[in-house]
Amino acid sequence: MEDVLLLSRLQFAANISFHILFPTITIALCWLLCFFKIRFDLTRDPVWMRAYRFWVKVFALSFALGVVSGITMSFQFGTNWPGFMEKVGNIAGPLLGYEVLTAFFLEATFLGVMLFGQGRVPNWVHTLATCMVAVGTSISAFWILALNSWMQTPQGFEMRDGVAHVLDWWAVIFNPSFPYRLAHMLLASGLTASFLMAGLSAYRIYRGDAKRAPRLALKTAMTFAAILMPLQILVGDLHGLNTFKHQPQKVAAMEGVWETEQGAPLLLFAIPDEKQRTNHLAIGIPNMASLILTHKVDGEIRGLNEFIGEHPPVKPVFYGFRIMVGIGMLMLLVAWIGSYQLWRHNTLSPWLLKTTMAMTFSGWVATLAGWYVTEIGRQPYLVSGVLRTAEAVTDIAPGNVLLTFILYISLYAFLLVAYIRTLLLMARKAVEIEEIQPHEHPNHRDNAPLAQGAH
Amino acid sequence: MILDAHLPYIFVGLMGLAVLVYAILDGYDLGVGILLPLKHEDKSDQMIASIGPFWDANETWLVLAIGILFIAFPSAHSLVLKELYLPATFMLFGLILRGVAFDFRAKVKQTRKANWDKAFKFGSLLASFMQGYMLGMYIMGFEHSLQAEVFALLSGLGVTAAYCFIGACWLIMKTEGELQQKAIHWARKTGWICFAGVLAVCLVNPLINSSVLERWTSLPFALFIWPIPFVSLCLFVLCHQVLKRLPLQNDAGCWVPFMIALFIFLFCFQGLAVSFFPDIVPGRLDIFEAASAPSSLRFILVGALIVVPCILAYTAWSYRVFWGKVRELRYY
Numbered sequence: 036m037e038d039v040l041l042l043s044r045l046q047f048a049a050n051i052s053f054h055i056l057f058p059t060i061t062i063a064l065c066w067l068l069c070f071f072k073i074r075f076d077l078t079r080d081p082v083w084m085r086a087y088r089f090w091v092k093v094f095a096l097s098f099a100l101g102v103v104s105g106i107t108m109s110f111q112f113g114t115n116w117p118g119f120m121e122k123v124g125n126i127a128g129p130l131l132g133y134e135v136l137t138a139f140f141l142e143a144t145f146l147g148v149m150l151f152g153q154g155r156v157p158n159w160v161h162t163l164a165t166c167m168v169a170v171g172t173s174i175s176a177f178w179i180l181a182l183n184s185w186m187q188t189p190q191g192f193e194m195r196d197g198v199a200h201v202l203d204w205w206a207v208i209f210n211p212s213f214p215y216r217l218a219h220m221l222l223a224s225g226l227t228a229s230f231l232m233a234g235l236s237a238y239r240i241y242r243g244d245a246k247r248a249p250r251l252a253l254k255t256a257m258t259f260a261a262i263l264m265p266l267q268i269l270v271g272d273l274h275g276l277n278t279f280k281h282q283p284q285k286v287a288a289m290e291g292v293w294e295t296e297q298g299a300p301l302l303l304f305a306i307p308d309e310k311q312r313t314n315h316l317a318i319g320i321p322n323m324a325s326l327i328l329t330h331k332v333d334g335e336i337r338g339l340n341e342f343i344g345e346h347p348p349v350k351p352v353f354y355g356f357r358i359m360v361g362i363g364m365l366m367l368l369v370a371w372i373g374s375y376q377l378w379r380h381n382t383l384s385p386w387l388l389k390t391t392m393a394m395t396f397s398g399w400v401a402t403l404a405g406w407y408v409t410e411i412g413r414q415p416y417l418v419s420g421v422l423r424t425a426e427a428v429t430d431i432a433p434g435n436v437l438l439t440f441i442l443y444i445s446l447y448a449f450l451l452v453a454y455i456r457t458l459l460l461m462a463r464k465a466v467e468i469e470e471i472q473p474h475e476h477p478n479h480r481d482n483a484p485l486a487q488g489a490h
Numbered sequence: 491m492i493l494d495a496h497l498p499y500i501f502v503g504l505m506g507l508a509v510l511v512y513a514i515l516d517g518y519d520l521g522v523g524i525l526l527p528l529k530h531e532d533k534s535d536q537m538i539a540s541i542g543p544f545w546d547a548n549e550t551w552l553v554l555a556i557g558i559l560f561i562a563f564p565s566a567h568s569l570v571l572k573e574l575y576l577p578a579t580f581m582l583f584g585l586i587l588r589g590v591a592f593d594f595r596a597k598v599k600q601t602r603k604a605n606w607d608k609a610f611k612f613g614s615l616l617a618s619f620m621q622g623y624m625l626g627m628y629i630m631g632f633e634h635s636l637q638a639e640v641f642a643l644l645s646g647l648g649v650t651a652a653y654c655f656i657g658a659c660w661l662i663m664k665t666e667g668e669l670q671q672k673a674i675h676w677a678r679k680t681g682w683i684c685f686a687g688v689l690a691v692c693l694v695n696p697l698i699n700s701s702v703l704e705r706w707t708s709l710p711f712a713l714f715i716w717p718i719p720f721v722s723l724c725l726f727v728l729c730h731q732v733l734k735r736l737p738l739q740n741d742a743g744c745w746v747p748f749m750i751a752l753f754i755f756l757f758c759f760q761g762l763a764v765s766f767f768p769d770i771v772p773g774r775l776d777i778f779e780a781a782s783a784p785s786s787l788r789f790i791l792v793g794a795l796i797v798v799p800c801i802l803a804y805t806a807w808s809y810r811v812f813w814g815k816v817r818e819l820r821y822y
Contacts, residue, residue: 096593102546103589107582109556114575117568120560125786128561132790135550135557136797143550144801144808147543155811200783429568431575439579446583450590457597
């Protein structure tokens with residue numbers, strides 16, 4: 036049983052980690068595509084269409100990877116976690132069902148028109164299709180985060196004969212942590228997509244692409260990131276306060292607080308030791324954690340020792356939180372300096388161009404780290420206080436789970452390498468394309484040929 | 491007024507609809523994938539272009555079918571999927587490979603394109619075969635015996651042939667010239683294998699399941715069941731005759747084989763449904779035992795009644811947008 040539990044957890048973690056990489060990009064990238072398309076419709080400047088065409092290909096590839104890795108999830112609930120459905124299926128089932136009905140079909144169907152429909156439908160219908168896909172991806176995020184948040188902070192139900200029955204759907208969906216988690220994830224998606232766009236555009240410029248489109252995409256993405264990052268810090272703080280109220284043991288692990296303390300320090304670095312239940316080599320700012328979480332210098336933070344047997348493993352939560360926040364700070368710095376340079380001088384200094392390239396996938400690392408904090412932080416429960424992870428696991432032979440686990444991680448590793456290599460290849464190919472041609476102007480037949488030179 | 495007692499019927503109906511639509515829609519695009527000729531790049535491009543705007547939405551019907559099983563009949567969901575753990579995983583591998591290959595092939599270096607075409611073809615084959623294998627295991631009540639395995643393997647072949655058949659019929663409708671000729675040839679060959687498969691299931695199913703035999707020989711079920719093999723036979727013969735005459739001038743009737751294939755799928759599905767209803771896991775679990783709480787089913791039913799017609803409407807619209815013979819696919 037232990038083996039199956041560990042293997043099933045590893046397999047699910049591998050699957051969901053691989054899966055989340057792609058929705059994190061596509062949720063926000065699609066809104067950026069809407070922005071490009073609408074700007075094109077309004078200005079009739081073909082450079083917006085150029086940007087759209089490059090990024091719609093990135094979107095298509097990312098979306099396909101998200102879809103296929105998502106299908107596996109719908110099977111694994113049943114195969115590896117039958118206890119989850121038996122106990123809370125009355126809640127999880129309809130929420131997932133609404134995701135399929137209201138989001139999956141919408142995005143998948145309009146995606147066909149968005150990718151291949153231009154020339155077959157009027158321009159406004161194509162713009163509308165792009166917006167529909169964006170709406171679909173965001174609705175999808177709405178339902179899946181409603182379910183995940185309910186697992187963190189469950190309410191609106193009662194247990195009858197060991198099975199959860201819903202009393203109030205409104206309370207189930209809008210459970211206490213949901214608004215914060217949804218906002219936090221949507222902003223994370225915005226930042227991940229912005230840094231991907233900025234990074235790949237910087238790579239094109241670095242490889243000698245002097246066209247307008249990559250510069251425009253770089254400026255757009257950098258500006259979005261510069262606006263979203265402070266919002267993310269604000270929302271992240273609110274989310275943290277919400278967690279402090281509803282899941283104090285998770286916050287204790289995030290902050291590395293063992294004994295209940297008044298005026299707890301904000302630990303910048305430490306090595307938590309779960310055997311001796313203490314931290315080594317701690318460096319911290321005195322009273323800062325209490326100040327952030329309680330808004331009082333000597334506010335009380337309940338320590339892990341109050342939750343023995345009921346709190347998550349400390350190390351992954353503690354480190355994951357620091358990785359997420361660290362990358363967030365770096366993003367803020369790069370986005371603000373980058374936006375300043377781009378709006379002031381219309382170009383990035385060489386070192387910042389390289390830094391931006393290096394941060395192409397930084398959103399992935401921060402998003403994964405954040406999800407590890409919140410998901411591992413919920414352990415040992417699958418649904419806080421209702422269902423322990425160990426109670427939900429399957430009784431399939433461990434050998435079978437081991438086999439599929441090895442196959443999954445090999446496939447995912449291969450696909451991840453192929454994905455990144457293909458993005459870089461697409462960027463290099465785009466460098467070779469010539470600058471905007473006269474026929475790309477929407478009303479080029481009415482223009483005198485000489486007028487084209489202006490762009 | 492919908493009573494709680496009606497809910498299992500409604501949801502098994504919805505699930506049946508999702509499975510049927512999935513088998514037809516993803517059936518044709520999996521079939522096109524299996525038929526992909528690796529040596530002729532121009533044909534491959536055309537074939538893939540014919541399914542390009544649709545495959546993603548087609549696959550969503552599988553998620554819906556599994557989703558309804560999961561929502562409405564949770565104990566059946568975990569029972570079925572635990573029994574089919576390995577074949578389901580292999581099917582998912584096939585679907586993953588083909589899904590991503592579709593996008594990668596258009597974006598990688600020319601030298602690597604052929605490899606992604608292989609991934610597309612063999613991914614499609616693996617997914618189709620495993621779906622047939624799982625259907626066979628399901629019919630055999632997840633028995634672990636030699637005869638069950640053999641039947642499931644044959645069922646895998648049958649479903650693969652059926653997907654190839656409907657895929658070829660799709661290509662007859664969507665293409666012209668040399669590729670259309672080729673598709674007619676494929677449809678004729680796979681049509682007969684597919685018919686042999688239908689016949690085999692009709693014979694084996696009553697022989698191994700005594701309850702099915704009873705049903706096939708008792709009124710009123712027999713009235714629903716006996717026409718199925720005969721109508722199917724007539725449809726196959728009709729299809730054979732049509733295929734012999736195609737292509738006609740002005741490409742008249744190029745859509746007929748696909749419509750016939752669609753009806754064959756419909757009848758086969760009906761045959762299976764009548765054989766096992768109301769069991770959701772043959773011989774083990776019926777829809778009333780497996781159904782989840784009425785309040786949850788009502789909550790999702792409201793949404794389904796509003797959303798499913800919308801889904802059908804915009805699916806129809808998207809088929810209209812891409813109506814007619816396939817043109818070169820370009821990302822715009």
